[in-house]
Amino acid sequence: MALGTDYPRQDCGIARSLEVVGERWTLLILRDCFLGVRRFSDFEAHLDISKAVLTARLEALVSAGLLTRVGRGHASYELTPEAIDLWPVLHGLAQWGDRLTSPGRPRRTFHHVGHGAECGLLGGDGRCTACGTAPLPSDIETRPGPGADPTLRDDPVSRALRAPHRLLEPLVTR
Amino acid sequence: MALGTDYPRQDCGIARSLEVVGERWTLLILRDCFLGVRRFSDFEAHLDISKAVLTARLEALVSAGLLTRVGRGHASYELTPEAIDLWPVLHGLAQWGDRLTSPGRPRRTFHHVGHGAECGLLGGDGRCTACGTAPLPSDIETRPGPGADPTLRDDPVSRALRAPHRLLEPLVTR
DNA sequence: TCTCTTTGGTCTGTTGATCGAACCAGAAGG
DNA sequence: CCTTCTGGTTCGATCAACAGACCAAAGAGA
Structure with missing residues (x-):
């Protein structure tokens, strides 16, 4: 260290x-x-x-x-x-930072998806607002939220992340 | 900044x-x-x-x-x-760090206390293992856990924290 | 196979952050 | 009023971050 x-x-x-x-x-x-x-x-x-x-x-x-x-x-x-165990901490930080600096307009949203079908939005406690469970990252899809600023950067990763994407799935950047 | x-x-x-x-x-x-x-x-x-x-x-x-x-x-x-909204993040970090470096022997434990009486231990997700709710910091009591090292330091704050203590209550250090 | 481009780095000089220690003004206590 | 303690500030030295140049190996194309 x-x-x-x-x-x-x-x-x-x-x-x-x-x-x-x-x-x-x-x-x-x-x-x-x-x-x-x-x-x-x-x-x-x-x-x-x-x-x-x-x-x-x-x-x-x-x-x-x-x-x-x-x-x-x-x-x-x-x-x-x-x-992967750190996911709840990262999600909590993302929610807290968005609440603090962009209330009501998160920069990115996370959604519980079951077997193909969407279940519901993830709330501040990391639980699905529809079914109440705390899904694993592999069952979470992310999308840009209403507070996102698409003009801020234009690299291949940011472009790929403008489409919905399931966590942990490798991004295709070219 | x-x-x-x-x-x-x-x-x-x-x-x-x-x-x-x-x-x-x-x-x-x-x-x-x-x-x-x-x-x-x-x-x-x-x-x-x-x-x-x-x-x-x-x-x-x-x-x-x-x-x-x-x-x-x-x-x-x-x-x-x-x-105070940051509490879930801090608790998550404490749990993750203890799991990573001292599995089964947390350095500090957190307990849900209702109106005077203890309800149950807080689990990794910040919820009480007895009643299933996620208590506010003001309803949480903390104590040294089995992984604590009482020889590491001997300042007034550390001494005061060897007794059970409710979160957010001012510590008496003298 | 040989060449060319891309990838995944290393190296360097400069700038900014952290550190320990000394110093000091105002508050609290007598 | 005097003394002690608290809550800082200041200073020089050390450590980490940064931008940019440079480079070896992997992969792609002919």
């Missing part, structure tokens, strides 16, 4: 979490993984992040056991079950 | 959240607020943080509307409703 990123004398689960996902960019990289981003160049195009920092973060996430690197050479990065 | 702390071209609620609570120490300061810490010197004693950074973080949280500064001079800092 690099200097300045850990909290060695905090006996607390939050501190342990932040040592893994608390650095700048790390949670946005994981968000992109949930949205289906897999490749170095796609992370780079979608986040305005320097290559050196992206390299360091991906390595840290792999060695923390949150990502696995698949294939030699031009690899792809995939979420491990431990990382 | 200081340079290097925001994500201006990310059209996403998570990015908006991280601009407010994503800096080093910020979430641990808010955690301490939920645990009842109110005063500058108590934050300083409980977190190993430099005074300059603590001053900057408290100011940023006040101007973001997450803390209010009560009283001139030797003030105390209190959570606003917007900050």
Whole structure:
């Protein structure tokens, strides 16, 4: 763990979490993984992040056991079950940030889809407003919400994400 | 917002959240607020943080509307409703970090207490395992868990937190 | 197979954030 | 009024982030 990123004398689960996902960019990289981003160049195009920092973060996430690197050479990065467990936290942060800065107009919405058919919208507590269950990421579809700003960026990842997309499914960017 | 702390071209609620609570120490300061810490010197004693950074973080949280500064001079800092809304995220992070690094032995446990009487333990989803509801922080009591390390630190805040304590109630440290 | 382009990085100099320690003004207590 | 404590500010040193140049290996095409 690099200097300045850990909290060695905090006996607390939050501190342990932040040592893994608390650095700048790390949670946005994981968000992109949930949205289906897999490749170095796609992370780079979608986040305005320097290559050196992206390299360091991906390595840290792999060695923390949150990502696995698949294939030699031009690899792809995939979420491990431990990382998928973080979904409620990421969803909670997205909801809280939207409520705080864009009330009533979320930038992105998440929907429970069963076996093909849509069930309902996900509420602030991560539960489906129709059936009341808390669906797994693999049963969630995401779409741009009413607060989205389509003029903000125009990279291949952002373009692909303007269509509805199921979480964890690889994005097709070309 | 200081340079290097925001994500201006990310059209996403998570990015908006991280601009407010994503800096080093910020979430641990808010955690301490939920645990009842109110005063500058108590934050300083409980977190190993430099005074300059603590001053900057408290100011940023006040101007973001997450803390209010009560009283001139030797003030105390209190959570606003917007900050209390963050509780599910903090609880999720605590659970995830404990599961990842200390499985089966959480460092701190949270319990639903109704009107005086205890109802049940809070599970990973923030719901009471006895009654199934998601209690507000004011109806939650916290205690050190089986994974706690009582030898790690010995400041007044840590000592006060070795006894059961209701969230948001001011801690008595002397 | 050979060449060309793309991908997935590394390296470098500069800028910004964090740190520990010393210092200090105003509040609280006597 | 005097003393102590609290809640900071200031300073120099160290550490991390950034933009941009550079580069080796993988993949695509002829």
